[in-house]
Amino acid sequence: MSKFKKKAEVKQEIPTSSMPDVVFMLLFFFMVTTEMRKSSIEVKQQIPKAAQLRKLERKTLVANLYIGQPTEAKFGTEEKIQANDAFISTEDIIRWVNEEKSKLAEAEREQLTIAIKGDKDAKRGIIADVETELRKGNARKVLYTAADNSNARKN
């Protein structure tokens, strides 16, 4: 009988002394990778999927345009363009491009890439209008942001 009792007394515990270290490591990872968004996106953003993706070479040379239906009903159902934290109309795009360009160093201005983050249900019409304005504003490098699906559809 005493034999069994002895065995029951053996403690089976997971050592937890290193848990804070593990958690801190994770914490630092997320702290470093996180980027506080200056503005909340107020248009629908369901990014379409594609396979032939290209990465952007330098993230500082990117300006984002969000296009889609507003998430809040008070802004209506018509698709809108959001740049930084405000809705802009197509006529404002040239001005916006120049603003974004002026943030960059002189030599890098021509390398500005516009990332068009279009909702998958956004219509081609509004995006084509944006493209026309970007051509006029001489920001001709465009990236249609898309999610990777090359693993789902092998090619």
Place this chain on the structure above:
Amino acid sequence: MARSTPEIPNASMADIAFLLLTFFLVTTTINNDKGLSIGLPPPPDPNKKDEVKMQEKNLFKIQVNSSDALLVEGEPMEDVSGLKDMIIKFIKNKGVDPSSSETPEKAIVSFKTDRGTSHKRFVEILDIIQGAYYDIYAEQAGVSNKEFREAASAIGTDPEKRAIYERGKKDYPMNISIAEPTKVGN
């Protein structure tokens, strides 16, 4: 002197760290800076109105209407899985088939949409067209499609990758013409 050393209680440290961790987990957005890269043409010149005449055989026409239906070379197409091979065949024709492209330089893939076409469909088709070109480039450079695209994304910093990129693109300019959309649907 068996005096106990002063200690900070650290049993709750894990809890605090977890709380912070949860906060960052929720607020974090891993930036998605990947996508289909294109270069737009220069702005239209209002003074010049010369209609550039293209020979019909050097054009590969893809049209999408406002209900996302596809028309390839005048024929309706339901299944897009064969489209990429059609485009590759068209680009690499080099005059073999007299009704197809003469040279890869002259071959143009024309992609026309409607204002009512969804962005999803647009990206899907553009993906296929670019995929056809990247497949050709990758084959020419002797790397995989993925490796070629990675090389193309790093031409500014890595001379070795630039060499791969140049070798792949040789003789095959990416002539994708994205026409101004028609105004049928909205």
